Amino acid sequence: MQSGSVKPKLNSATDAGRVVELTNISKSFPGVIANRDISLQIDRATIHAIVGENGAGKSTLMKILYGLHQPDSGTIAINGVITQFKSPSEAMAAGIGMVHQHFMLADNLTVLENIILGSEPTKYGVLSLGDARKHVNELATSIGVEIDLDLPISDLGVGQRQRVEILKVLFRGAEILVLDEPTAVLVPQEVDELFTNLRKLVANGTTILFISHKLDEVLSISDQITVIRQGSTVATVSPKSIDRLRLAELMVGSDLPSHGERTTKVGEKIQLSARNLTVVAKNRKNPVQNVSFDIFESEIIGIAGVDGNGQFELCEALLGLVDTQGTVEIGGIDASNLNVRERLDQGLAYIPFDRHREGLMLTASLWENALLGHENSLSRGPMIDVESAKKSCREIIERFGVMTPSELVPAFVLSGGNQQKLVVGRNLATAPKVLIAAHPTRGIDVGAQAAVWDEIRRSRDAGMSVLLVSADLEEILGLSDRILVMFDGKISAELDPKKATPQILGKYMTGAQ
Amino acid sequence: MNQQLSSKRNSDSMRKSLNTLGSSVAAVILALVICGVLLLITGKNPLMAYGKILETGLTSEKFLEMLKRATPLIFSAIAVAIGFKMNLFNIGVEGQYLFAALISAEMGTHVSLPAPLHVLFILIVAMVSGAAWASIAAILKITRGINEVISTIMLNYIALSFIQWIFETFFRDDSDGGLNVKTTEIAPSGRMPDLVHDRLNGMFIVALFVAFLYWVVVFRSRFGFQLRASGLNPIAARTAGIPAKRMILFALLLSGAVAGLVAMPSVIGDVYAYGPSSTPTQFGFAGITVALLGRNHPFGIVVAAMLFGFLDSTSAVLQLSEIPSSIVKVIQAIIVLVVVIVNEASSRRYNRKIAEQAALSSKSMDVRS
Structure with a gap:
């Protein structure tokens, strides 16, 4: 050159x-x-x-x-x-x-x-x-x-x-x-x-x-x-x-997909239920205090809040990564004493806050990244079924429009948006009952953002429940059926997205109201 | 289109292997040049020294000696590599294998079994004892969060004294009037037969088999995937429901079990007993360098172990031609250093290149769509 x-x-x-x-x-x-x-x-x-x-x-x-x-x-x-x-x-x-x-x-x-x-x-x-x-x-x-x-x-x-x-x-x-x-x-x-x-x-x-x-x-x-x-x-x-x-x-370079009102209805069945959930921390205030909520089938609940008000710990608690008090039910089954893998097997999926820290093995290939968390279903006996794993990764690449030369390249070569699509795809591909989506579109461009939103909507229409944690108010207002505001480890308000505005949300998020 | 893609894939992975191989070969050559300069400084002719090494090394006798010397290095390096694969530094292979050598040599004298079962029994006892010693470090890490580097180093010292005490107090065979500083000899049924009489023991085949198993388990099994994932990104692995503590325990137990085999070429293939002076030491540390040189890959480890075995086998000859045999250790050390540096540099360059290509080819796909 x-x-x-x-x-x-x-x-x-x-x-x-x-x-x-x-x-x-x-x-x-x-x-x-x-x-x-x-x-x-x-x-x-x-x-x-x-x-x-x-x-x-x-x-x-x-x-x-x-x-x-x-x-x-x-x-x-x-x-x-x-x-x-x-x-x-x-x-x-x-x-x-x-x-x-x-x-x-x-x-x-x-x-x-x-x-x-x-x-x-x-x-x-x-x-x-x-x-x-x-x-x-x-x-x-x-x-x-x-x-x-x-x-x-x-x-x-x-x-x-x-x-x-x-x-x-x-x-x-x-x-x-x-x-x-x-x-x-x-x-x-x-x-x-x-x-x-x-x-x-x-x-x-x-x-x-x-x-x-x-x-x-x-x-x-x-x-x-x-x-x-x-x-x-x-x-x-x-x-x-x-x-x-x-x-x-x-x-x-083309017209953006417009997102209209949802045409499907929120279901009747409770898919995720948290009761008096408290995350106990040593040497500091409990980051999550007495949080309770239910998410119905085909419903998106948005958790709005300034970062660091307990959202991260709440997700960890729902996944079973930290010691908690209170109960969590997934699909009507008491999951309070289940470990992470058992909760995932109950139909829980998690798009993590930070894809690099919690989501990806950057030096490993895409298919191995897509395999993470799904080893059990993509194995034959004790061995990984490499061909099926690669095939399932190719399907994710295709369906979620991940731009990559192949499923064999390491994850670090993808742009942030494509990495995120892979993480989203990995979690949606198995059609989970409940999705915890933390900042699902953070740091990705409008095209990729629209694609991720569309996929979340489509899965919701198919019956998936979503807990959407985001600091992006447009995302919260555009996707949620109900909004919970988290401030200082507690749910400080429940709002109707049709009536809420960024200004109102901002007040609750900063504790001014 | 599909064919094109898959052939491109094959050529990609081929290029990566060639890249790795090429940089390793370059590193060995560079190391030889550096050693040559060192030899020149000490007033020796490097060409003569290397000539001597080659000349003696290329006889069939030395070839067998190379394989023989490589055998314990393969076990040791694989034990270390299992830990490395999940970012665990098992520095305690030394203590684990010496402990395993003593226990298995002694247990081997207390059973009478038909030949293959007797050998198998001793091997299993060795693996269980190695794993047991390694489990101390694992339990300390899981329950108290104690760094395994510290605990395994300390456990090496503890092992040495502990073994000596057990040996002197319980296991020493005094039937020879105190002259025989060994455990009782293992009966012929418990001995691993030689492949080539007195030159190469059957444990070499076991070593190759263990290297193959290492590949299957770590690179192809579900457990191996979880192990590598925990090493590549422990937080992501945990988030994906892979239990971190259990993986630490399994990895260290497995590492200790393979470590337990390190002294077996001596215990059941040569001396047929454990003895403080007859059982070889220091292989635990050599295994770390061999694992590094082989980049934790089974094939790389076998090749690296053979290279080290080859260099070791030539050291005696060098001494005869008045070249200090320690030059072999110097060459080994310099090879490892250079390989680590060259590999790091070349993999960075390689990664940058594929990152660029990937960015571009996804862009060209973008344009097409």
Whole structure:
């Protein structure tokens, strides 16, 4: 992959306000074109969003800008000067900083130590923390971040960790900040805080490239939006001149499936019942206290709440992963004393909060991942029936539209959305009676999101009961038949989704009501 | 289309194996070069040393010695690999096999059975004793959460003293007036026959069989899948209903059972008794390096054990030509280090490549649909 015909351009230094100018960037890998003639102009001190589905070519483009790939043709101009980055360190030296979706922080080190890690300021060869502290404090103040520099990273929440990542990049002198899906891990309140910080950054002269597929956020924060589809730029638009639906259609390239009212009815039979469920914790408050609810056949109950109010522990309790008090019934059978596998055998299925942590074996093949939890049904005697397992995985790939060359590739090669489809598929393929779906569409693009929602609806229509845990209010309002709000380990309200609004939900979620 | 796909799949997996094989071979060559430099520094001619190694190593006599020396390494490495497959580091193979050697050698003298059953009895006693010693570490981990690295290392020391005490107090055969520092000899019916008289014992076949069983159980059975899943992502495995504690117990018991076989080539194939000086030591630790070199794969382990056996078998000859025989240990150590580094680097490169290809081919599918 040589950087073939790089045409020098002489007129690019004309516009002083133009910080980054990508011109006719093309990049192909053997057999496939990843980026085709992409041109992009980014003005100084603006927030420029790049939206597109997973696999549209956003990441290849950003890798080119960040020096990880070299383009086959086309030019990159930074501040009007045509540049070639052979490595990320060259890009960094030119003032480009990247904040990755998955944080790269050392848990045991303090905030300050993490920020200076890799570019430690020294005086006569000795670490000089004092200067660094002063500089970091100035940076933090200038963008309105309040953070204790001496706390270990392990004490911080997700939002604050992200702030540390941003400070880290700024500390290295970045003037152009690339944020890769920065809001994927944040709850609404944290998103607001982040946006406040970003606006201050821009006011200070920093330029931000904001990669996302959360369209509402993109519309609210950006000055310009560039849509990429199948490796090419489709359009660059101003957020004022476009609405959400139109933007989504630009991104997907076709009309989105619309989800109308449900036509089936909630059944009569109780499929999942929790009575006075309490999760007992040592050394802290019980994370789940006296939670009771019933889910009927063909019903979706949404659990709304800010992350960390006991939803995770509630799911663990229903699955039998933690010590609990109270009772759980699955399909009318008392499951309180059953272990996880026995509960799954009763017809329970679980889409976990974090697919990487709880769902996938990243280095194992897709078919082995699809097999996880279903070993008993896909075995012949004590041996795994490899052919059936692979076949069942191919069926999941087909039915749920997982984009992959085959079922033999390891799970880490798939994009987040496709990994999630595989996890969803693994759990729906066996037609469970009850599905616990925790953030089933977190961090995946609109196309994949619509597909997952459709599958959940279809299974619900076939009689499955769903406990839907989500921080995405649109998801909760759009899918649920009833909404329970969880706050501080308790159910604080039961709402009718037809009458609830995000505002009302927000009040209960934050404990204001 | 289907055919195309499946042939592409085959070529994919073939390429992966070639990738692994190629990087291992490259690592061995690199290690030889590094050792060559070391030899040069000490004033020896590396070409002569390697020539000597090859010359002596390629005789049929040395070939049999290589297989013989590889036998206990295969058992030991597989014992370690079973643990590795679920992220358990069984450093205690040493203690497990010595304990098993003593108990099985002694028990073997107390029964009278027809030949094949007698041998089988001793092998089973050895496996049960190895597993029993390993179960201490397993129980400590399950009930008290004690890291198995620490407990198995400590249990090695405990095993050494414990074995010595049992041996001196109960099992030592004093019929020879105190000259015979061994247990009573096992009757001929309890001895594993030689494949090649005095050169290679039948335990070599048992080792190959155990390697095959390891492959079947770990890579093909349901239990093996659950074991590997628990190693690959313990939280996901637990969430999918695989009981973590039970898997830890089974893995360590299985590892200990295979460890119990390490000294069998000596106990029922050579000396026909346990003795503090006649039963070989240190194989528990050598097994860790062989498992690493063989990447926990049965085929890799057998090949790696043979390589180590080969190098060991040449050390005596080197000494005759005034080359320090310790160079063999140096070569072994450097091979392991280089292999680990090269494999890590090449698998990273390989993973990046298939990740890229997968991203692209799913994109091209996207375009088509």
